[in-house]
Amino acid sequence: MSAETPASREVPKDNRFKVWRQTRPFWAGLFTLLGGVPIAYLPYGDMRLGNVTLAMKTTAGSAALIIGVLLITLGLTMWYQPIVRVFAGVASIILGLVSIPVSNFGGLLIGFLLALVGGGMSIAWAPAPPIEEIVDAEHDGEPEASEEATYRYDPETEAVVAAGVPEQRETYESATETTTDANGGRNSAG
Template structure:
């Protein structure tokens, strides 16, 4: 019984984590960065000594992975991170093997857009209860 209870609590924790952060956008950014880094077939020594054209994929892909993690663990930076992820996806298209053969750039643009557009979800209804009423200020009302 202890394992089932631990599994339930882990699932509840992950659900709460996912609902309070731009989870899917961050996941797409991490996947885009990993794909762009994977598409660079240079050795690390050549990438470090070869200049921008050899190291661009590692730098841009690593930054996309970092931005995906920032979106998960510091969601109050979501607007900045989302815009920067889209810009890095566009830069990777030019600088890093067509952005990981186009897939990395598309994932970065999709993930960055999802991170930028994310908004917190409304509170869930409790069993048998009602949702808390949201107070909306109307323009011109005092």
């Protein structure tokens, strides 16, 4: 099933998640959601490596928590309200940039980079056209993928003619006339 296949078709139960994922900016939401976790966690959490405790507490912990929660919310918004994907993408990029000075260099640059990538993907994502538009476009007289236009050169009129469509002609000067004119009326060979 391609990205252009709409979710309106009846699909088996095992493919519902795949169809749901393809009809919204899924990966953008996932990256944005994952970007909010280190931004919100690092100012409050402690990491223990054996007997060593690593604490990165800052005075701006509440601002980092707000940024992290907003990024998680924007990631979920991208999933469940894909119509506002551009707003959510721009907001996640801005929050990712704000997290650099506020939250331990944007969650040690991990959260910052994930928020930027997720926001950019959300802005770039576009929904597939409905199946009715695809079917109508195929039957509106446009050549189908299997029909290729063929062209031939007519030496009498010095024109390129589309096969089967005589009124569509484009004239081109012959190569010798162009060479003669460029050389000031002389032939390039002599």
